[in-house]
Amino acid sequence: MNKKIVVSTIAIIIFIIIGIIWKQTRPIPKYTGPIEKVVVADDLYILNIIAQEKDFFKENGLDAHITKVASGLSAINDLLAGKVDIAPVTDFVGVGKIYSNKNLRILTQLSKNKGVSMIARKDKGISQPSDLRGKTIGVAKKTIGEFFLGQFLTANDLSFNDISEVDLTSEEIINQIENGQVDAVAIWEPYVYGIREKMGDEIIIWPDNSGFFIIAYSTDEFIKAHPVIIERYLRTMIQTVQYIKNNSIEAKAIVAKKFHYENAYIKYTWPLYDFNISLEQSLLPALESESRFSIANKLTNQTEVPNYLNFIYFDALEKIKPEAITIIK
Numbered sequence: 001m002n003k004k005i006v007v008s009t010i011a012i013i014i015f016i017i018i019g020i021i022w023k024q025t026r027p028i029p030k031y032t033g034p035i036e037k038v039v040v041a042d043d044l045y046i047l048n049i050i051a052q053e054k055d056f057f058k059e060n061g062l063d064a065h066i067t068k069v070a071s072g073l074s075a076i077n078d079l080l081a082g083k084v085d086i087a088p089v090t091d092f093v094g095v096g097k098i099y100s101n102k103n104l105r106i107l108t109q110l111s112k113n114k115g116v117s118m119i120a121r122k123d124k125g126i127s128q129p130s131d132l133r134g135k136t137i138g139v140a141k142k143t144i145g146e147f148f149l150g151q152f153l154t155a156n157d158l159s160f161n162d163i164s165e166v167d168l169t170s171e172e173i174i175n176q177i178e179n180g181q182v183d184a185v186a187i188w189e190p191y192v193y194g195i196r197e198k199m200g201d202e203i204i205i206w207p208d209n210s211g212f213f214i215i216a217y218s219t220d221e222f223i224k225a226h227p228v229i230i231e232r233y234l235r236t237m238i239q240t241v242q243y244i245k246n247n248s249i250e251a252k253a254i255v256a257k258k259f260h261y262e263n264a265y266i267k268y269t270w271p272l273y274d275f276n277i278s279l280e281q282s283l284l285p286a287l288e289s290e291s292r293f294s295i296a297n298k299l300t301n302q303t304e305v306p307n308y309l310n311f312i313y314f315d316a317l318e319k320i321k322p323e324a325i326t327i328i329k
Contacts, residue, residue, distance in 0.1 A: 034061065035062065036226070037063045037065070038226075039065045039067060039084045039086075040064055040084060040085065040086045041067055041074075041075035041079060041084040042068060045110075046255055046273065047111070047244075049255060051064075051240045052064060052066055056239050056240055057236050059239070060232045060233075060235045061232050067083075067084055072089030072090050073089075073143055075089050075093075079104075080219065085218060085222050086217070086230075087216070087218070089214065090143070090215070094106065095287055095290040095291050096299060098308075099302045099306070100300070103219045104219060104220075105218050105313045106312045107218055108279060109214070110215065111214045111273050111275045112213055112214070112274045113212060113274075115208070115269070115273075116207075117206060118186050119177060119187060119196075119204070120132065120184035121184065122201075122204055123202065126183060126184060127204065130156060132153070132156075132158060132163055133162045134162070135183035135184055136183050137186065138173045138181075138184070139185065139186040140169060140170060140173065141165075142299060147290055148212075151293075152206065166182055170188075170191055173187050173191065174187075174194065177195060178195070178198065178199065190259070192205065192207075215283075216237070218230060227315070230316045231320060235320055240275075241276065244275055252266045252270060278325070279312065279317060279324065279325045279326070279327050281327050281328060284308055284327060288305050291306065309327075309329060314327075
């Protein structure tokens with residue numbers, strides 16, 4: 001091959017690579033317009049915490065009020081009641097609410113987490129999943145914990161008919177597994193870590209290896225009235241993810257300080273989060289799978305899986321980061 005052609009080809013490849021890197025890491029333009037208020041439900045969510053600590057909300061024209069909620073289900077309920085404007089919660093919680101609330105909308109995926117686990121007491125005669133048959137298991141119903149429990153049972157040739165399911169809050173789950181009122185629990189981080197630290201060899205833990213999505217939800221009503229706020233929130237989340245990727249040590253320190261976490265916990269839990277502002281094609285089958293689970297286990301009186309394309313608000317992310325959308329419409 002001609003030497004000039006080879007050099008030219010290499011130069012073109014380098015140019016393309018530089019362009020791709022620049023596109024992925026280009027800085028977000030600084031906002032200089034009016035400030036808008038937004039209320040965001042926060043269930044210990046890392047992106048909100050870091051964005052607030054680093055003033056990213058303000059940099060994007062938002063006066064953000066982060067409200068504490070007991071769970072993702074509480075966050076969605078507050079959203080639908082008009083108490084908050086945006087709620088970052090698990091995909092499964094939204095699936096359950098979309099059946100009865102056509103006003104609910106998906107804005108973006110925020111991350112994929114692997115923070116749910118099954119925890120069982122060894123003194124209850126449990127050493128393998130099959131030992132859960134006939135046992136009492138605590139879980140917060142209609143949350144990602146219940147979906148994980150159902151998947152875990154199915155994967156181990158069990159069903160809800162083989163166990164006694166007890167509906168508990170996260171605080172009750174902790175108390176009852178520790179004092180032996182329940183034999184096992186399905187619970188998420190940071191509670192898994194806390195139970196493990198306190199009970200040690202008294203328990204056996206089966207972690208979730210597949211993961212679930214954290215999604216930013218809003219309502220059709222709020223979006224139509226405040227499309228600019230939605231755009232600014234997504235810009236804030238994109239900026240926050242970029243910051244985490246470029247400043248992981250400082251980001252971890254912010255979270256550790258906020259919740260008084262030990263370095264050991266941060267080191268343990270950080271790999272469980274994959275932060276990524278996107279709308280991926282893989283989201284749709286995940287939602288549909290959770291929907292079929294809800295129907296099969298009578299968590300809804302509906303009998304058909306919704307077309308989730310009708311519940312995704314594409315406009316904001318298409319405007320800000322179109323390459324992050326891989327869903328086929």
